[in-house]
Amino acid sequence: xxxxxxxxxxxxxxxxxxxxxxxxxxxxxxxxxxxxxxxxxxxxxxxxxxxxxxxxxxxxxxxxxxxxxxxxxxxxxxxxxxxxxxxxxxxxxxxxxxxxxxxxxxxxxxxxxxxxxxxx
Amino acid sequence: xxxxxxxxxxxxxxxxxxxxxxxxxxxxxxxxxxxxxxxxxxxxxxxxxxxxxxxxxxxxxxxxxxxxxxxxxxxxxxxxxxxxxxxxxxxxxxxxxxxxxxxxxxxxxxxxxx
Numbered sequence: 001x002x003x004x005x006x007x008x009x010x011x012x013x014x015x016x017x018x019x020x021x022x023x024x025x026x027x028x029x030x031x032x033x034x035x036x037x038x039x040x041x042x043x044x045x046x047x048x049x050x051x052x053x054x055x056x057x058x059x060x061x062x063x064x065x066x067x068x069x070x071x072x073x074x075x076x077x078x079x080x081x082x083x084x085x086x087x088x089x090x091x092x093x094x095x096x097x098x099x100x101x102x103x104x105x106x107x108x109x110x111x112x113x114x115x116x117x118x119x120x
Numbered sequence: 121x122x123x124x125x126x127x128x129x130x131x132x133x134x135x136x137x138x139x140x141x142x143x144x145x146x147x148x149x150x151x152x153x154x155x156x157x158x159x160x161x162x163x164x165x166x167x168x169x170x171x172x173x174x175x176x177x178x179x180x181x182x183x184x185x186x187x188x189x190x191x192x193x194x195x196x197x198x199x200x201x202x203x204x205x206x207x208x209x210x211x212x213x214x215x216x217x218x219x220x221x222x223x224x225x226x227x228x229x230x231x232x233x234x
Contacts, residue, residue, distance in 0.1 A: 033220055043208055045225035052220065091163065107153065107176055108212075108223060110163035 002027045004094050006111035013082050014119050020078045021114050023092030029053075033095040034068065034075045035108070040088045048090075051075060082118045089113045122147065124213050124226035132232045138199040141229045145192050145213030152194040153223060154186060157208040166209075169194050170216065198231075206233045 003026040013019045025034065036048040049061065051068050058067050063083075067076045079086055093108040125144045133139050145152050154166040165178040169188035186196040192213075198205055208230050212223035 035222070037225070042227065043210075043230070044227040045210060045212075047222050047224060050222055106221075107165040107168060107178065108155070108163075109165075112162050 002029075002094050002096055002109040004092050004109050004111035006090075006092055006114050008114045009112070010115045010117070012117045012119060015084060016081050018078060018080045019082050019116065019118075020076055021090050021092070021116070023075045023077065023111060025073050025075065025092070025094045027094060027096055029096045033106075035093040035095065036066070036075075036077045037091045037093060038088045039091060039113070045091065049077070079116075082116075084118050084120050087116060087118045089115045124211055124224055126209075126211050126226040126229050128229060129227065130230050130232075132234065133201050134234050135201055135203060137201050138197060139201060139231060140195055140197050141209055141211075141231075143194045143196075143211030143213075143226060145194070145211075146224055149213035149215055149224075150192050151214045151216055152188055152192065153212045153214075154194070154196050155210045155212065156180075157210060157228070158204075158206070163210070166196065201233045203233050205231065207231060 005024045007022055032053045034051045037045040038048055039045050049066055056068050063080045065078045091113045092111045095106045095108055127142045143152055151170045153168040155163050156166055157163045166180055167174055167186055168176040172188045183199045188194045208228045210228045211226045214221040214223045
């Protein structure tokens with residue numbers, strides 16, 4: 001069974017502060033994929049970043065960066081210089097549990113989400 | 121490229137009725153997955169269709185069903201609605217839904233069961 005834990009339920013920061021969202025996962029798969037999605041009040045899940053389990057290189061993309069550590073099963077996401085438009089619920093997700101034998105069909109297992117409020 | 125579209129966006133039904141939700145994937149995407157989002161259970165996988173075949177199914181009762189058409193558009197049906205079926209239903213599409221692919225989500229259908 002796969003599991004994703006986002007311990008932070010809600011976070012409030014003042015605009016321009018940096019904020020890190022934590023994500024811890026559990027899986028028995030040796031190959032898996034991790035994602036971060038953003039859900040604004042409109043409801044649509046917006047894809048942010050993806051990381052493969054065999055690539056622990058951490059990257060920065062604009063104001064977003066992520067820290068993937070297999071040793072601690074963590075995939076944390078950081079927003080630098082937060083803005084009011086960043087206010088949303090952020091979900092960490094794990095892709096796996098697909099049909100064995102490489103037949104595809106990977107379902108996403110989501111964490112409960114972290115509600116981020118950026119205060120002007 | 122147009123994104124994933126879902127219709128209707130909002131729906132109100134009463135207990136015992138049935139409902140059909142529709143999802144049109146991104147052009148060229150052949151895999152469509154459905155997820156249910158509720159405040160209590162969060163986001164949960166319902167099922168996935170690829171080339172008109174259900175390839176994977178989550179832990180939901182048989183009242184939840186779906187299908188996919190030859191143009192990759194998908195519908196999901198919920199029969200004998202219960203109050204607990206009130207949720208945001210999200211559809212996601214990907215090329216073939218291999219693990220390395222990103223699933224792109226639509227805006228969802230908000231279903232309220234009274």
